[in-house]
Amino acid sequence: MNHQNEDAEFEAYLRRRSRLSHRYRELGREAPPGELDNAVLSMAREAQRIREPQAPESYMEWMAPVAFAATVVLVFSVVIQIVVRPQLAPATPVAAANETMRSPQSVAPPVSELASTRTSEPAVRNARVQSSSAPTASDEPQMPVEVQEQAAARKSPSTVAPTAARPAAAFGAASRAAAADEHLSTAPRDPKTWLADIERLRRSGQTAAAAEQLKLFRKQFPDYFSTHRPPASAE
């Protein structure tokens, strides 16, 4: 019975219907002093006045994706530079030099240079004729090794400094003409074609050059005239 009373009192207390609650409320309704109210309210006002750290601007939202895209582009560029470009580049420096030599712009001298080297013009012309019938890149391995080395040595200076200062340009043209003559004299050629070229030189009045070529021909093919009839110029 006592427990039942206690439970009933407790339930009444929880529903705020107990004598104890009434008496407690009569104890006094103390309230915070006015200074305390002012202090708290000014604290709240101050907190509102001091702005919170600004929320990120709208463009900041794009910073991460833009940075990611930039990184992807950068990485892609580096991969292209490292992997793809070497495959596109010439295989060897010698091949690059040969490419340079074959391009007409690097070989053809300026007009002024041609004028200053008029005396060697026929030789140059012959050289051009020879170069048109000269062996192609695929034929080069057939040349003797020393001849290839000489040709490479002759070609490389012209690729390093194709057009230097103007006074040097005339000398460069002359030397190229001489190189063409030398190439004419040393390159392995068909004997019949060579003799035809020599005959052409002779007929055009360049007897000295024709004699020189014939001399080289004899050196190259010492037994040729023992089985063939020599040309008129050789007689």
Added chain:
Amino acid sequence: MDDAPAARSPFNGIAVARTLPAMQIADDDATLMLRYRDGDLQAFESLYQRHRGALYRYLLRQCRDRDAAADLFQDVWGRLISNRKRYEARARFTTYLFHIAHNCCIDYFRRRSAHRVSMTDAVEDREELLASPGHERPDAELSRLQLERAFRAALAGLPPEQREVFLLHEEAGLNLDEIAYVTRVGMETAKSRLRYALAKLRSALKDERAWRDDTR
């Protein structure tokens, strides 16, 4: 009640060991707090007016020192203000407010020694006697004041845990679930503490004339 569905803590920035049982979430106070969170200062003033007295009395009767109660009062509201941006209305606002107050009281009692508190009790009792000299009052008024003093003394004599659950019910209007949540104990523990508190208070008051004459 401990197996009630776990709710996310509304007390951002405050360590909470238990989860709040399911309860009515949206109330007017929570709406005001949300408005204050979004920059409405008038909402805060309304909220403050509603709860200032109850909170102050809770703190005053818990620590029984006016200066300390004033400091704690500012501390509670300061914490509420500084955490306003993280406030979410997931529980009654009163539960939120008194949970902060409970934490502030715990910190206060840790800082203060028991000796300091007992001295404060003596000062408060003396102030009460000076404020209500019995020889200037009629008998009925005298017995009422004696009852009031006995009530205060009985309340002060309760163990802190029992006093707290009593004050949370009387001042904050929290039910047992909410009291259990705020004080981080099980609901049965809170109920038991409240029962003990009520029994001790009744026992302390039963000899007072005003209490005996009260027929309510």
